[in-house]
Amino acid sequence: MAERYRSGATPILTLSLPLKERGRRKESGSQRAEGAGSQDASAKSHNRRHCPPVPPFPSSSLNRRWGVAFLLALLLSAGAVAGAAPAAPRPLSGCGVLELEQPLPPEGGPLVLYREPGLDRIGERQLSSLPRLAGGAGELLVAVTARKGGWTQLSYDEAGREGWVQQGRAWRYLSWEEFLPGRRVRVLPGLKKGLYALRSAPDDQAPERGGVSRDQAVRVLATEDDWARLEAPAGWVRWRDADGRLTISLQESFSSENR
Numbered sequence: 001m002a003e004r005y006r007s008g009a010t011p012i013l014t015l016s017l018p019l020k021e022r023g024r025r026k027e028s029g030s031q032r033a034e035g036a037g038s039q040d041a042s043a044k045s046h047n048r049r050h051c052p053p054v055p056p057f058p059s060s061s062l063n064r065r066w067g068v069a070f071l072l073a074l075l076l077s078a079g080a081v082a083g084a085a086p087a088a089p090r091p092l093s094g095c096g097v098l099e100l101e102q103p104l105p106p107e108g109g110p111l112v113l114y115r116e117p118g119l120d121r122i123g124e125r126q127l128s129s130l131p132r133l134a135g136g137a138g139e140l141l142v143a144v145t146a147r148k149g150g151w152t153q154l155s156y157d158e159a160g161r162e163g164w165v166q167q168g169r170a171w172r173y174l175s176w177e178e179f180l181p182g183r184r185v186r187v188l189p190g191l192k193k194g195l196y197a198l199r200s201a202p203d204d205q206a207p208e209r210g211g212v213s214r215d216q217a218v219r220v221l222a223t224e225d226d227w228a229r230l231e232a233p234a235g236w237v238r239w240r241d242a243d244g245r246l247t248i249s250l251q252e253s254f255s256s257e258n259r
Helices: 019-050 060-083
Strands: 002-004 012-014 096-101 111-116 119-125 139-148 151-155 162-166 171-175 184-187 197-199 208-211 217-224 227-230 235-238 248-250
Antiparallel strands (some): 096 139, 111 162, 151 162, 197 235, 227 235
């Protein structure tokens, strides 16, 4: 311990350590610093040897490529759904059928269609292009939606657009009440369950007598409104639904042998 005095100054007390002690402390501090540095280097070396590298973030170009691929897949799937053809609706029954002879007589020619009987011409259609209910090489069946004098309204394409044509001499119109009795028909597949029910009377509330199977061939004995009485199995079934669409498919040939 040493005391110093300066003139005109407050006495200052100074503590001095022996030189050997100061040297030992300095050496110990240096060793601690070197040890910490050695541990950090060892830890870094261990991490480099044993820890997997952190994967880099995807670059912006890679993100763009993934985004484009995802959008393309989405568009393709949407196009596949939109491009799927919907099931064709069952034909509308109308009020009856036209039996058309093929080929038409020479004076027949193509059909001229009008929006009203004899007014506002739509265009011409070939007989073979008309939507048909059935028909073979010598006969064609077309549904009739209305009649007025010598004019007949029918659908001229699959979209159901209608036009009026002047009925030719080679055509024969028959109402469904005239056409169906004695015919063999087939029950269409894909109908609601209730439309396959065989009933004891022509009424939706009549007791059931069983049912008919899809695509089953049956013979019609008589009709009453939207109902047909079958020969076997015996009972009544709907030949058209409440919307006026057919629940039966007509035979491909309608010669006298099938009546």
